[in-house]
Amino acid sequence: MKNTTNHERRNFLVKTGAVASTVAVAPAALATAGSAVLPVIRHSVFFWLKNPGNQADRDALIAGLKTLGAIETVKGIQIGVPASTEKRDVVDNSFDVSEMLLFDSVEGQNSYQSHPVHLAFVKNCEHLWRKVVVYDSIAV
Template sequence: MERKKFLKSLVLAGAAGTVLASCANTEKEIKNMETSDGFKAGYIFHSVYFWLKDGIQEKEEKDFLNFFEILKKVPGVESCHIGKPAGTNARDVVDNSFSYHVMLTFSSLEAITAYEVHPDHLAGIDQYSKYWKQVEVRDTVLS
């Protein structure tokens, strides 16, 4: 009977090892995958949503857009995409109340960490924050 239990635990351990190895391989394959945009696992998507102040003038809004020109030139920024809310159907899970969205991409956590304290980034915030009433940031690392 003891031998039967021993053999059964060997089979279970072998099966568990196979499953774990296949999961590790899958995770490794995912980390080495590249998207059609050329982004790999480990890339950071830095999404920033801006709500501009009520009553902002057209001239002020155009000036605000210069902020993005500064940001995309900060070392470490791989790409910069700027947009406004899409006219998608209203749903409980959709928030189209923001004024602008910028998505910056970085190749690593080190790159975005350097960006966060870069003098041009900080100076841009100081110069253009007078135009917004709210900002929300969502950072995502690709896996």
């Protein structure tokens, strides 16, 4: 009985994970009538702390990043730290903190860059990081 329950749980997690990952990356062009239209601009930022492993610095950076969600052109925000996934040559988990912001348009992302909340975040938190890498992409 226990094997059946674990098997059913595993199947459920696999199926829901596949659906969730499909929804999370589906471009707005695939949205159908009555369904949500997802933002098309993804702003992914990776931070390396000046003091790697310093929990107080990491917490301060995460707290600062959370303020960015208040900017009206930000349609979605996710903040993360390296996952304990399989070690592979193609996986770079050397960063300390990451954020992904979603925008409806390039104009919205451009507006975010000069927004007072974003400028305050940079001013208040830039002393925490030694390196930042940004990847901006648009859904196709």
